[in-house]
Amino acid sequence: xxxxxDVVKRLALVGGGTALGLYAVFGFLQGAAIGGAAGVGLVNxxxxxxxxxxxxxxxxxxxxxxxxMLAGVVVSLVTFVVAGSVAGAGAGFVASLLINTAEDGLxxxxxxxxxx
Numbered sequence: 001x002x003x004x005x006d007v008v009k010r011l012a013l014v015g016g017g018t019a020l021g022l023y024a025v026f027g028f029l030q031g032a033a034i035g036g037a038a039g040v041g042l043v044n045x046x047x048x049x050x051x052x053x054x055x056x057x058x059x060x061x062x063x064x065x066x067x068x069m070l071a072g073v074v075v076s077l078v079t080f081v082v083a084g085s086v087a088g089a090g091a092g093f094v095a096s097l098l099i100n101t102a103e104d105g106l107x108x109x110x111x112x113x114x115x116x
Contacts, residue, residue, distance in 0.1 A: 002099065004093070004096040004097075004099075007092045007093075007095055007096040007099060008089050008092035008093050008096055009089075009092070010092065011088045011089065011091050011092030011095060012085045012086075012088040012089035012092055013085075013088070014088050015084040015085050015086070015087050015088015015089065015091065016081050016084050016085040016088060017084075018084055018088070019080045019081050019083060019084020019085065019087075020080070020081055020084070022080060022084070023076065023077055023080035023081065027076040027077065027079075027080050028073060028076070028077075030076065031072040031073040031074075031075065031076025031077070032069045032072055032073050033072075034072045034076075035068045035069040035070065035071050035072015035073060035075075036065060036068065036069045036072065038068050038072065039064055039065035039066075039067070039068030039069060040065060042064060042068060043061040043064050043065060046064075047061060
């Protein structure tokens, strides 16, 4: 017998997998771009110079920008996967309510009152 928890868990995994695919298509480049822009702003703030002139002879600004790009990619990934898993779990909970209603011998037509 399929329990409510099994349905919720399976659809949460499906939602997470779907979100991972959407991340690969839509989230990776945007996460890197946003993280890189934040890194350039951080480097400009900390070093107080134009980033392009500073990056010509320094390694630290390049490492800081690369680290912020990586952080942007990771935050984007976590956001996509968590949101997809929560959406899948919510859909699984609704589906489990419908499945349990059908297993109890009730149909959806029984749940809706008849109009006179």
